[in-house]
Amino acid sequence: MPEPVQAAEETAAEPTGAAPPAPASPRLLVLSGPSGVGKSTVVRQLRAHHREIWLSVSVTTRFPRPGEVDGVHYQFVTDEQFDRLVAEDGLLEWAEFSGHRYGTPRAAVEQRLAAGVPVLLEIELQGARQVRRSVPDALLVFLSPPSWDELVRRLTRRGTEAPEVIDRRLATAREELAAEAEFDVTLVNTNVQDVARRLLTLWGIGDSA
Numbered sequence: 001m002p003e004p005v006q007a008a009e010e011t012a013a014e015p016t017g018a019a020p021p022a023p024a025s026p027r028l029l030v031l032s033g034p035s036g037v038g039k040s041t042v043v044r045q046l047r048a049h050h051r052e053i054w055l056s057v058s059v060t061t062r063f064p065r066p067g068e069v070d071g072v073h074y075q076f077v078t079d080e081q082f083d084r085l086v087a088e089d090g091l092l093e094w095a096e097f098s099g100h101r102y103g104t105p106r107a108a109v110e111q112r113l114a115a116g117v118p119v120l121l122e123i124e125l126q127g128a129r130q131v132r133r134s135v136p137d138a139l140l141v142f143l144s145p146p147s148w149d150e151l152v153r154r155l156t157r158r159g160t161e162a163p164e165v166i167d168r169r170l171a172t173a174r175e176e177l178a179a180e181a182e183f184d185v186t187l188v189n190t191n192v193q194d195v196a197r198r199l200l201t202l203w204g205i206g207d208s209a
């Protein structure tokens, strides 16, 4: 059974409220949720104060957006390179999303986990499902928008995608929202700092975010 929905705005109203029980010291935390919900902003907030959290850099076949740096935001690869990684079993999970492929390089994650480092994956639904199967003690967190209208606004306002790409991402977002119950915890992204604090508590890392 999934945990009851934990809304970040409720945390703000009740700062001493207990966090939902988490598996004992989850080391691998998966942050998922529809495109545009603000996962990257939450991740930036988390890591600004907690450099000990290691964020996996995914490989992708999509083209870089302005300002994205190869090796920092993603490793941008060709279809052939991606095929090779899949054939070598070099990816912990991978998925096709909005016409491109995305995947988590396996070796780097496994090395960090073996060393006891908290590892964060920021990935979409199909990938989260694969991690659920391959790393059963991972903690799966669903980041949900305050409302559908707000998600549409955020995705449109970003201004990085063409209208048909936004439409496709919104169609996928509906499917992702319907899968919320598969996750261990839901956090509503009303306030980035509250969400980051919640994640740290779930991780057992302390709460300055």
Ligand code: 5GP
Binding pocket: 033, 034, 035, 039, 058, 059, 062, 093, 094, 095, 097, 102, 103, 104, 122, 123, 124, 125, 126, 127, 128
């Ligand atoms: P974007 O193109 O906006 O950077 O990412 C599109 C979606 O792919 C987002 O939901 C993002 O979280 C997800 N994503 C990024 N990296 C990975 C990955 O390695 N694996 C999977 N399954 N999804 C990813």
